[in-house]
Amino acid sequence: MDRPQALIGRAVERKEGRDKVVGRSKYIDDITFPGLIHGATVRSPAARGRIRGISFEGNMPWDEFTIVTAKDIPGHNHVALLMNDQPLLADGFVNHPEEPVLLLAHADKYLLEEARRCVKFDIEPWPAVFTIEESLARKELIWGQDNIFKSYLVEKGDVDSVWNTADFVVEGEYFTGAQEQLYIENNGIIAVANAQDGVSIWGSMQCPYYVHKGLLPIFKFPDDKVRVIQTETGGGFGGKEEYPTLISGHAALLALKSGKPVKIIYDRAEDMVATTKRHPARTRHRTAVSKDGKLLAQEIDFVIDGGAYCTLSPVVLSRGTIHSAGPYFCPNVRVKAQAVATNSPPHGAFRGFGAPQSIFALERHMDKIAQVLKLSPEEFRRRNFIKDGETTATGQVVKDKVDMQALLTKALALSNYHAKREVFTEQNQRSKIKKGIGFATFMHGSGFTGSGEKYLSSVVGIEGTAQGKVRVLAASTEIGQGTNTIFTQIAADALGVAGDVVEVAQPDTKFVPNSGPTVASRTVMVVGKLVETAATGLKQTLVQSGFLHEGYSSRQFEEAVAGYVKKFGQLKAFSQYKQPPDINWDDAKYQGDAYGAYAWAVYVAEVSVDTVTYDTHVDNFVALQEIGKVMHPVFAAGQIEGGVAQAIGYALYEKVVWKEGRMINNQMTNYIMPTAVDVPPIHVFFEEQPYSRGPSGAKGIGELPMDGPAPAILNAIENATGLSLNHIPLLPEDLMEAIHD
Amino acid sequence: MIKVNCSVNGQKQTLRAHSMARLLDVLREEAGLTGTKEGCGEGECGACSVFLNGELVMSCLVPASQAEGAEIRTIEGIASGEALHAVQQAFLTNGGAQCGICTPGMIMAAVALLKKTPNPTEADVRVGLAGNLCRCTGYMKIFDSVLRAVQGANP
Numbered sequence: 001m002d003r004p005q006a007l008i009g010r011a012v013e014r015k016e017g018r019d020k021v022v023g024r025s026k027y028i029d030d031i032t033f034p035g036l037i038h039g040a041t042v043r044s045p046a047a048r049g050r051i052r053g054i055s056f057e058g059n060m061p062w063d064e065f066t067i068v069t070a071k072d073i074p075g076h077n078h079v080a081l082l083m084n085d086q087p088l089l090a091d092g093f094v095n096h097p098e099e100p101v102l103l104l105a106h107a108d109k110y111l112l113e114e115a116r117r118c119v120k121f122d123i124e125p126w127p128a129v130f131t132i133e134e135s136l137a138r139k140e141l142i143w144g145q146d147n148i149f150k151s152y153l154v155e156k157g158d159v160d161s162v163w164n165t166a167d168f169v170v171e172g173e174y175f176t177g178a179q180e181q182l183y184i185e186n187n188g189i190i191a192v193a194n195a196q197d198g199v200s201i202w203g204s205m206q207c208p209y210y211v212h213k214g215l216l217p218i219f220k221f222p223d224d225k226v227r228v229i230q231t232e233t234g235g236g237f238g239g240k241e242e243y244p245t246l247i248s249g250h251a252a253l254l255a256l257k258s259g260k261p262v263k264i265i266y267d268r269a270e271d272m273v274a275t276t277k278r279h280p281a282r283t284r285h286r287t288a289v290s291k292d293g294k295l296l297a298q299e300i301d302f303v304i305d306g307g308a309y310c311t312l313s314p315v316v317l318s319r320g321t322i323h324s325a326g327p328y329f330c331p332n333v334r335v336k337a338q339a340v341a342t343n344s345p346p347h348g349a350f351r352g353f354g355a356p357q358s359i360f361a362l363e364r365h366m367d368k369i370a371q372v373l374k375l376s377p378e379e380f381r382r383r384n385f386i387k388d389g390e391t392t393a394t395g396q397v398v399k400d401k402v403d404m405q406a407l408l409t410k411a412l413a414l415s416n417y418h419a420k421r422e423v424f425t426e427q428n429q430r431s432k433i434k435k436g437i438g439f440a441t442f443m444h445g446s447g448f449t450g451s452g453e454k455y456l457s458s459v460v461g462i463e464g465t466a467q468g469k470v471r472v473l474a475a476s477t478e479i480g481q482g483t484n485t486i487f488t489q490i491a492a493d494a495l496g497v498a499g500d501v502v503e504v505a506q507p508d509t510k511f512v513p514n515s516g517p518t519v520a521s522r523t524v525m526v527v528g529k530l531v532e533t534a535a536t537g538l539k540q541t542l543v544q545s546g547f548l549h550e551g552y553s554s555r556q557f558e559e560a561v562a563g564y565v566k567k568f569g570q571l572k573a574f575s576q577y578k579q580p581p582d583i584n585w586d587d588a589k590y591q592g593d594a595y596g597a598y599a600w601a602v603y604v605a606e607v608s609v610d611t612v613t614y615d616t617h618v619d620n621f622v623a624l625q626e627i628g629k630v631m632h633p634v635f636a637a638g639q640i641e642g643g644v645a646q647a648i649g650y651a652l653y654e655k656v657v658w659k660e661g662r663m664i665n666n667q668m669t670n671y672i673m674p675t676a677v678d679v680p681p682i683h684v685f686f687e688e689q690p691y692s693r694g695p696s697g698a699k700g701i702g703e704l705p706m707d708g709p710a711p712a713i714l715n716a717i718e719n720a721t722g723l724s725l726n727h728i729p730l731l732p733e734d735l736m737e738a739i740h741d
Numbered sequence: 742m743i744k745v746n747c748s749v750n751g752q753k754q755t756l757r758a759h760s761m762a763r764l765l766d767v768l769r770e771e772a773g774l775t776g777t778k779e780g781c782g783e784g785e786c787g788a789c790s791v792f793l794n795g796e797l798v799m800s801c802l803v804p805a806s807q808a809e810g811a812e813i814r815t816i817e818g819i820a821s822g823e824a825l826h827a828v829q830q831a832f833l834t835n836g837g838a839q840c841g842i843c844t845p846g847m848i849m850a851a852v853a854l855l856k857k858t859p860n861p862t863e864a865d866v867r868v869g870l871a872g873n874l875c876r877c878t879g880y881m882k883i884f885d886s887v888l889r890a891v892q893g894a895n896p
């Protein structure tokens with residue numbers, strides 16, 4: 001029969017790609033409603049204090065404005081997340097600069113902007129805390145009993161038994177700065193609301209069901225009175241994981257009070273100053289090694305700055321903690337991790353989710369230990385790579401068929417590492433431009449940490465249409481990474497039909513089940529598997545009911561679907577995640593199978609450092625990774641390239657300048673991300689060791705490329721200059737300081 | 742309110758605009774051409790790129806009043822009906838668009854580049870697109886797309 005060629009593994013056309021290249025895709029700011037008015041947020045000028053009064057100044061027709069404060073919230077004034085400690089609108093007190101206090105809406109957005117500037121807050125300033133050090137020292141108590149949102153202790157073996165007898169004990173301290181997600185589409189939401197029908201939200205977001213869950217307590221509405229629809233989303237990177245819940249709440253409050261559809265679109269300056277960033281982190285390592293280069297004990301003290309409210313910090317901390325010991329085997333490990341409060345806007349989800357911070361520290365530290373041992377960075381790592389059957393820091397037995405030795409050999413060959421290292425050393429003696437090459441070896445867990453997937457118990461559906469097509473029903477969002485296309489490939493192959501038989505529903509909580517948030521590199525591996533299972537279920541229904549006979553063509557399949565729907569009214573199949581019995585996690589002890597699978601990688605960076613201008617440039621980059629199965633070669637490479645570029649920014653370009661808890665360079669002109677002339681050639685290579693529980697063996701890759709580049713680059717800089725730099729971002733002014741110290 | 746007479750994608754139009762409005766605003770809100778995007782509003786990202794009298798401009802930096810009498814071409818005027826321009830087709834085939842928000846501006850900049858430099862090297866492409874930011878792709882697939890649009894070598 002003319003069974004169509006399998007789609008998985010092929011570079012099929014992006015499902016919504018045509019609309020994107022002709023400018024037809026509708027992002028939130030491209031959408032309007034009859035009678036729509038605009039909303040704006042008036043924010044706290046102070047980092048911490050008591051609100052004494054609000055005044056409405058200027059010659060404004062204030063009676064034309066819809067004005068909302070905390071008093072207008074019919075239900076609970078909080079953003080529903082882990083702790084519910086963040087108010088939707090500050091009520092009496094503010095805890096960070098730019099905290100939302102009051103909302104305005106008006107049909108004329110020019111007048112609205114003028115009015116926003118005319119609302120003045122009188123705030124009694126309270127002492128505030130701005131750094132990890134100040135927070136840990138409890139300079140002021142600003143949150144709970146101790147300024148600590150969450151702490152974890154991971155213990156394996158007994159590190160304390162080792163210190164006295166080890167040949168070497170090596171210590172180091174490493175810092176990573178905040179980073180702005182800088183999706184090119186700013187945050188935006190439209191809300192329509194009335195007391196009878198409830199609230200409907202359209203917007204740019206990663207997680208429609210987070211927004212759904214967040215709106216219920218604000219209005220005390222039952223589930224069916226809140227509807228959330230994701231519109232085409234211009235990038236997320238974690239920045240649209242939790243934050244859209246807050247904007248949706250704001251837009252919905254204005255819509256309810258005004259009786260009109262309300263659109264809130266942040267401009268770039270507001271998006272940068274007010275929304276979440278990557279958590280700044282401080283990591284301390286104390287490592288015992290034997291003289292033959294074996295890790296004996298790792299003690300890791302990992303602290304992240306969570307900002308003023310808890311939001312997702314415990315989960316970010318968790319991923320950072322689990323990744324902090326890396327792809328190495330060490331018999332004794334202790335990780336002490338804390339997320340602390342400061343008076344800056346809450347830090348939040350950003351691709352990598354804590355892992356880039358702790359991996360930066362570890363991979364710099366590994367090079368440092370190698371130096372102490374007088375081993376090459378390569379040789380030291382080779383003596384310590386974890387192998388299948390060995391246990392990680394959390395006691396997880398590695399079941400992936402991982403071969404880090406082979407991966408490292410291949411990456412170093414692909415980058416011509418050894419020859420370049422020699423040539424550079426020789427050339428650097430005669431040049432003011434110093435060249436260097438360095439690498440990092442690491443892994444990244446796919447899916448939610450620990451019992452996360454079990455609690456989510458995600459559901460995916462697939463339905464037949466009267467026209468004979470099938471439609472995938474999932475809340476997983478397309479944010480550029482290719483969800484629509486890859487779900488199509490998976491469903492089409494499971495059904496044995498052509499790609500154009502498959503549609504992917506727009507995520508709309510009224511019609512799609514909760515397949516969980518679009519985060520944690522889980523969409524292909526976890527949700528994709530559910531798509532496959534649901535599709536198989538749908539096919540079985542058709543076969544068992546006699547509508548479909550094995551050996552069918554795409555055309556016959558469509559006829560079977562149409563026939564079934566005509567006879568029975570509907571055709572639907574669902575699939576729900578069930579935790580396999582051999583994946584076990586103990587939340588209390590922080591022990592067990594942290595992730596179902598890991599992607600493994602070796603990244604090699606080549607740099608030149610100009611010792612006159614202090615400019616550092618990445619000249620070449622090799623990214624080799626083992627990801628289970630390459631579902632779509634162009635998208636997979638595109639994910640890696642995009643992540644590497646973002647991580648080059650993290651290492652060398654992107655510095656958030658803080659003043660009393662506020663980002664003061666909140667513009668694209670002075671917060672610099674890599675441009676087309678800054679990025680090096682990025683060479684991407686894949687290895688495939690299929691994971692039995694991923695669709696066609698796939699594991700997650702979305703976050704992986706954020707982890708390795710920064711340490712690889714700083715390792716290369718050390719190779720070039722001999723400078724051991726342990727702080728990112730490293731801008732020319734930072735390098736100048738380091739050279740002169 | 743002001744009135745702007747101009748031609749957009751070959752059609753004569755009279756667009757009403759707030760006196761403070763930018764070309765970007767009138768194109769999106771009055772002409773209904775939302776393919777042109779706003780990423781920064783300050784001339785840094787290139788998402789708002791359009792042709793104004795044949796020159797590539799960032800429409801967030803152009804006051805609407807300056808479009809009086811001008812000929813404007815936006816992303817909506819790049820394809821001929823359903824037939825994509827070679828650059829659009831190349832972006833579609835080679836992974837040049839991920840989230841797509843930078844894509845209209847990026848395609849306008851690429852079309853402008855190829856008008857001036859019909860046979861660019863990769864270095865030319867890099868410089869030609871240096872005013873357009875993309876956060877998703879790391880630019881590699883965008884360079885591929887532009888170079889392949891030239892070769893007409895779309896697989």
Ligand code: FES
Nearest residue numbers: 780781782787801
């Ligand atoms: S919106 Fe015009 S350059 Fe960014």
Ligand code: FES
Nearest residue numbers: 840843875876877
């Ligand atoms: S494709 Fe998303 S910003 Fe370029």
